[in-house]
Amino acid sequence: MEINLTLNGKKIKAQIRPDELLLDFVRSQGCRSVKRGCETANCGLCTVWLDEKPVLSCSTLAARADGRTVTTLEGVAAEAEAFGAYLAEEGAEQCGFCSPGLIMNVLAMERELSDPSEEEIKEYLAGNLCRCTGYMGQLRAIRNYLNRKGGETDGENR
Amino acid sequence: MFTAREYVKVGSLEEAWELNQKRTNVIAGGMLWLKMGNGQKGTVIDLSGLGLDQIQETEEEFSVGCMCTLRQLELDPGLERAFGGIFRESLRHIVGVQFRNCATAGGSVYGRYGFSDVLTCLLALDTWVELYKGGRIPLEEFAKMPYTRDVLVRIIIRKDGRRAAYGSQRNTKTDFPLIACAVSRKGDSWQISVGARPKKAERICLDGAGKTAAELAKEAAGRFAYGSNMRGSAEYRAHLAEVYIRRLAEKLEKEA
């Protein structure tokens, strides 16, 4: 079947299988940042934005993207790089496998919540699992990133 | 993940219903539960073109289209105001924001899952489901019905002035709940639903006149049957249910 969508700002027309998952579709379109980390909709590694909202591309049919806008890490490369520098600064990553999904959800959170507390940050990111770290480095990086313009968060651990 | 031969974004509920009469076809909500299954499907039926992704509020009720996401329910200011935040509290622990941006109200209610926070929350309120052929029926009745091939169109929550509170416990964040409790009250009329026992949520009604929260909780918790699984034993669940019901009842007493 045919779908028309905007992928990372570019209007495209594509042939898909009726049961093709959005994850496999965006990868076939060259968006290799999007990966599958589980089979149970739990890990968040496959996060993409569908009309600006973060969704699990492993559980969404590509057919559902027809007429809509899909954004992957490749579509927000500059922002991802900027946040990535904060992750690196804190030595937050170990293997880094979880980062693409985490970055997409952090950037979505930044758009959705204004001045989130530590508790709100943890709740928003609860669906992004990391097997290597204890999340502390990531949380420091996220706080620093959100505060980069001089804003404050009322984090509970201060 | 299952395989499917066709995908149809239907233009009407009648079309959806007709397609759904074939056993190999399947209605897709958010697909989170469905995709855990394997096997071959015929046609995937998509209801997303029918405008059923809205929450509407009138003087009497809220009408939640089956394609509304759990995240919409969680963030809806009208539901938050009317029912003391139980939607947000019951939903915010379900996996993650991306997950709740996908999972639908219709799929969650249709599924009637044993672990369901959604069913537990809705059962404590005056909730009805609207089926395409079956019409409007109380959620309590729907929860006990066998699975049929009707289309769940909307969920109706009546604004009957109930105050409500919700609590659940998980062994670890984002896991299924070990116990889920919702309590609502209008005057001395209390409704208590307990899910993840691990059986599917059920609801009881109690007259609370002259009873303390502790007495109410003991009586209520004693009327449910509990089971054991890898998350916890029946005894533990029974104990937790009483504690949660008491705390929720105390909260509602304070608000009154």
Ligand SMILES: Cc1cc2nc3c(=O)[nH]c(=O)nc-3n(C[C@H](O)[C@H](O)[C@H](O)COP(=O)(O)OP(=O)(O)OC[C@H]3O[C@@H](n4cnc5c(N)ncnc54)[C@H](O)[C@@H]3O)c2cc1C
């Ligand atoms: C890993 C995981 C963890 C979860 N954790 C929790 C939890 O902690 N608490 C909780 O409450 N829930 C939990 N759930 C359940 C989840 O919240 C949803 O309730 C579930 O995924 C079903 O919603 P869906 O939109 O994905 O439905 P789908 O998977 O699309 O559909 C589910 C079923 O409903 C049918 N269906 C869908 N829409 C309709 C309709 N309009 N009319 C008729 N039939 C329909 C489908 O054909 C299918 O049989 C979890 C699910 C998963 C996969």
Ligand code: FES
């Ligand atoms: S791949 Fe794990 S949630 Fe999508």
Ligand code: FES
């Ligand atoms: S750094 Fe390895 S999974 Fe997160």
